[in-house]
Amino acid sequence: xxxxxxSQPEMSVQEAETVTLSCTYDTSESDYYLFWxxxxxxxxxxxxxxxxxYKQQNATENRFSVNFQKAAxxxxxxxxxxxxxxxxxxxxxxxxxxxxxxxFGTGTSLTVIP
Amino acid sequence: GAVVSQHPSRVICKSGTSVKIECRSLDFQATTMFWYxxxxxxxxxxxxxxNEGSKATYEQxxxxxxxxxxxxxxxxxxxxxxxxxxxxxxxxxxxxxxxxDGSRLFFGEGSRLTVL
Numbered sequence: 001x002x003x004x005x006x007s008q009p010e011m012s013v014q015e016a017e018t019v020t021l022s023c024t025y026d027t028s029e030s031d032y033y034l035f036w037x038x039x040x041x042x043x044x045x046x047x048x049x050x051x052x053x054y055k056q057q058n059a060t061e062n063r064f065s066v067n068f069q070k071a072a073x074x075x076x077x078x079x080x081x082x083x084x085x086x087x088x089x090x091x092x093x094x095x096x097x098x099x100x101x102x103x104f105g106t107g108t109s110l111t112v113i114p
Numbered sequence: 115g116a117v118v119s120q121h122p123s124r125v126i127c128k129s130g131t132s133v134k135i136e137c138r139s140l141d142f143q144a145t146t147m148f149w150y151x152x153x154x155x156x157x158x159x160x161x162x163x164x165n166e167g168s169k170a171t172y173e174q175x176x177x178x179x180x181x182x183x184x185x186x187x188x189x190x191x192x193x194x195x196x197x198x199x200x201x202x203x204x205x206x207x208x209x210x211x212x213x214x215d216g217s218r219l220f221f222g223e224g225s226r227l228t229v230l
Contacts, residue, residue: 037221043205043207043223044221044222044223050218091158095219101163102148104158105157107155109155
C-alpha cells in the first residue's frame, strides 16, 4: 500500500512570511495524483492544491505552490505571504488513477503568528 | 463548487443506542462515497468505501455490523453506528467523488459523535 509521510507535526510562520510544509510518499506507480488539503478549526477539509504526476510543471494556486520532485517522491507545499486564516491542519494525500482510495499523511499543524 | 453536506454536525447519545449520520452530495452525483474516522490531532482513517447500489467495502479492522453503510442513491450515503459505546466517540467525515471528475474528493463538514 502507498504511504504518505509528513515529518513535521507542527510548524509556525510569521504573518506575511513564507513557510514550506514537507511531504514524501512511497509508490511503485508512475501515474498518480497528489493533493494538499487544509482542515481549519471548523474541521471541514478543503482542497488547497492538486498535482498530476505526469505533469512536470509545479501546480500553483495564488499564494500556494508546490515543489513536486517525482524522482525523490517529494511533494512540498509553499505558502507565501502567510495570513492568519492559513492557520490549520494541512494534510498531504495520494491517489492512484485506478484506485478509489486516498492515502493521507498524518498532518502538519500550522500556526500563523501575528 | 461541489458541495457535500453532512448531518448532524454534532450528536450526543447514550451508550447502547444507534446513531445515523447522513452524507449528501448537493450539486453532483457521487457513485462513490468514503467514510473516515478522525481522532484528535490525527489523520483521517478510512473506514469504508460506499458504492451506490452495492455493498460497502470495509477496511481491515472495521466492524461492518457495527458501522452500517447504505448508499441508496447517487447523492446520499448513510453511516449508522449501532449499539454505540463510548469508544465510538470520534469525528466522522464523509467524502464523495464526482462522477465527472473522479480525481477529486469533496468533504463533508464532519460529525462529532459523543457517546455517554
